[in-house]
Amino acid sequence: MKWSTVISLTLVVAVLAVWEFACRFFAIPDFILPAPIQIVTVAVVQSPIFLPHAAVTALEIILGIVLSLLIALPLATIMFVRPSIGQALSPFLVVSQAIPVFALAPLLVIWLGYGIASKVLMAAIIIFFPITVSLLEGYKDCGAEYVMFFRLMGAGFWDTLRVLYWPWALPFFFAGLKVGVTVATIGAVIGEWVGAQMGLGYLMIQANARLKVDMVFAAILWLSIMGLSLWAFVGFLEKKFITWK
Amino acid sequence: MLDVSNLTKSFGDLTVLEGFDLTVKKGKFTTLVGASGCGKSTFFDVLTGVVPRDAGEIVWKGKEVPNLGKKAAYMQQKDLLLPWLSLIDNALLPARISKRDNGARGKALSLFSRLGIDGFEDYLPRQVSGGMRQRCALVRTLMFEHDLVLLDEPLSAVDAITRRSLQSLLVLFQSEFNKTILMITHDVEEALLLADEVLVLSAFPMNVCETFVLDSPKPRRGDNPAILKTKEHILQVLESEHVNGALSFEAGEGGLV
Numbered sequence: 001m002k003w004s005t006v007i008s009l010t011l012v013v014a015v016l017a018v019w020e021f022a023c024r025f026f027a028i029p030d031f032i033l034p035a036p037i038q039i040v041t042v043a044v045v046q047s048p049i050f051l052p053h054a055a056v057t058a059l060e061i062i063l064g065i066v067l068s069l070l071i072a073l074p075l076a077t078i079m080f081v082r083p084s085i086g087q088a089l090s091p092f093l094v095v096s097q098a099i100p101v102f103a104l105a106p107l108l109v110i111w112l113g114y115g116i117a118s119k120v121l122m123a124a125i126i127i128f129f130p131i132t133v134s135l136l137e138g139y140k141d142c143g144a145e146y147v148m149f150f151r152l153m154g155a156g157f158w159d160t161l162r163v164l165y166w167p168w169a170l171p172f173f174f175a176g177l178k179v180g181v182t183v184a185t186i187g188a189v190i191g192e193w194v195g196a197q198m199g200l201g202y203l204m205i206q207a208n209a210r211l212k213v214d215m216v217f218a219a220i221l222w223l224s225i226m227g228l229s230l231w232a233f234v235g236f237l238e239k240k241f242i243t244w245k
Numbered sequence: 246m247l248d249v250s251n252l253t254k255s256f257g258d259l260t261v262l263e264g265f266d267l268t269v270k271k272g273k274f275t276t277l278v279g280a281s282g283c284g285k286s287t288f289f290d291v292l293t294g295v296v297p298r299d300a301g302e303i304v305w306k307g308k309e310v311p312n313l314g315k316k317a318a319y320m321q322q323k324d325l326l327l328p329w330l331s332l333i334d335n336a337l338l339p340a341r342i343s344k345r346d347n348g349a350r351g352k353a354l355s356l357f358s359r360l361g362i363d364g365f366e367d368y369l370p371r372q373v374s375g376g377m378r379q380r381c382a383l384v385r386t387l388m389f390e391h392d393l394v395l396l397d398e399p400l401s402a403v404d405a406i407t408r409r410s411l412q413s414l415l416v417l418f419q420s421e422f423n424k425t426i427l428m429i430t431h432d433v434e435e436a437l438l439l440a441d442e443v444l445v446l447s448a449f450p451m452n453v454c455e456t457f458v459l460d461s462p463k464p465r466r467g468d469n470p471a472i473l474k475t476k477e478h479i480l481q482v483l484e485s486e487h488v489n490g491a492l493s494f495e496a497g498e499g500g501l502v
Contacts, residue, residue, distance in 0.1 A: 145321065149325050153315075
């Protein structure tokens with residue numbers, strides 16, 4: 001096992017141990033701060049309740065990722081190929097991230113309804129930015145001497161993009177995607193808080209209203225596991241596709 | 246085959262080429278020798294169209310052309326292999342880009358074998374040595390179906406043993422594939438071992454200050470008295486050009502050393 005993994009696990013265990021001990025020693029009520037064992041127990045025992053909600057949130061996140069990829073890939077490419085368009089679009093990209101998602105969520109729910117569409121869009125708005133920026137930086141990072149070599153070979157735009165720029169930018173793309181999938185849950189959950197009929201965010205709001213704090217923490221645990229799984233999956237894809245590093 | 250006349254290129258106040266003339270004969274190995282920073286690579290950049298020329302004429306096979314961009318194979322000091330492609334796929338890149346597959350793979354495999362890198366076709370560049378990467382770059386250069394090959398100090402980054410074997414291969418392939426080679430180098434001995442014609446370049450603005458026609462058979466040996474004598478002479482010329490260049494730079498005449 002790597003040292004970094006050992007240190008991470010040790011830290012997690014230490015924090016949980018202190019938390020568990022504090023809850024028991026100070027007899028903190030469950031509705032204020034439930035102990036870690038209590039949270040895990042709720043997350044496991046109540047999994048028949050959590051599963052359908054988690055499935056909805058997962059679907060929103062995955063569709064959000066797909067939508068953000070559909071936006072980010074052509075957008076970054078256009079911004080790279082036509083720098084004037086890139087400069088014109090940059091302020092809009094920055095503004096899209098500067099507006100708090102909390103401000104956008106109610107509007108999206110009004111426009112797109114209580115179904116998953118508004119949550120998918122929320123997630124996509126959050127995810128597409130790191131992917132676009134990373135991919136654009138990846139394209140720009142491409143070595144000038146390689147570009148010149150492709151020109152001398154007589155390579156056209158599509159050949160250069162496919163054979164040179166895209167593989168060159170791939171590590172950057174995956175770095176952006178890792179950030180994107182990590183924050184994807186934020187968009188989906190905020191959308192669910194504002195207005196939804198299903199999802200872990202919806203479940204958290206319901207549990208919070210009934211002072212079932214252990215349920216809230218259990219939902220957070222489920223979200224964390226989903227985020228970690230997505231991050232690990234992107235890492236797996238990264239290793240699969242980037243074999244030359 | 247290639248006639249360059251009155252080629253001029255300046256970068257602001259700095260004139261790198263001024264009325265530069267050069268003739269390269271078909272099937273010959275011509276080497277340009279000059280001190281580092283004299284403008285050799287700028288000349289190649291102008292020749293290939295990477296940098297636009299200010300004035301002058303490039304005549305290729307009797308026709309005036311804007312540049313030699315897509316008419317010449319090009320090999321640099323850096324191997325420029327794509328790290329995500331296997332050695333064989335790197336070598337096949339010119340065929341892939343030009344969408345022609347008339348036995349390209351077979352030709353590449355045969356060249357791999359002759360260059361001693363067979364068995365490594367599916368390796369990635371990072372998995373092999375610098376010398377093997379440079380051999381692969383040489384295969385890729387030979388895969389271009391162009392008569393003219395431009396070599397920009399292609400062997401300066403490899404070790405002495407690899408350099409010697411690649412020099413022999415360059416000579417061999419030049420005659421076998423009937424290529425016309427124009428190489429720039431700052432290694433006088435290398436120029437004398439490989440070339441049919443060695444052009445010694447002046448400092449800024451770069452021009453040909455002496456020409457040596459070498460008709461002795463190849464491969465040549467570095468300890469040959471005639472080669473040693475010519476090498477000494479060229480080094481003296483380069484040294485005096487280097488001093489003149491430095492003096493003109495110090496005098497603010499726009500030269501680089």
